[in-house]
Amino acid sequence: MTEKKSEKECPECCGEKIITGTCVCNSEWRGNQVDDDWNDCQCSPDLPCPTCNGTGVIQE
Secondary structure, eight states, rough: OOOOOOOOTTTTTTSSSOOOOOEEEEETSEEEETTTEEEOEEEOEEEOOTTTTTTSEEOO
């Protein structure tokens, strides 16, 4: 008999496959200048989920 591995939704990313980045906005600092405008927000990038390696499921 072959044993079938069951999969369940990743608890860290909830099956989304990525961890979305966050943005923090504060007018006290100056982040990036785009043309003549200053962007007061600093954002972290979206990253593949480290728990499921970007698959959205984990093996039980």
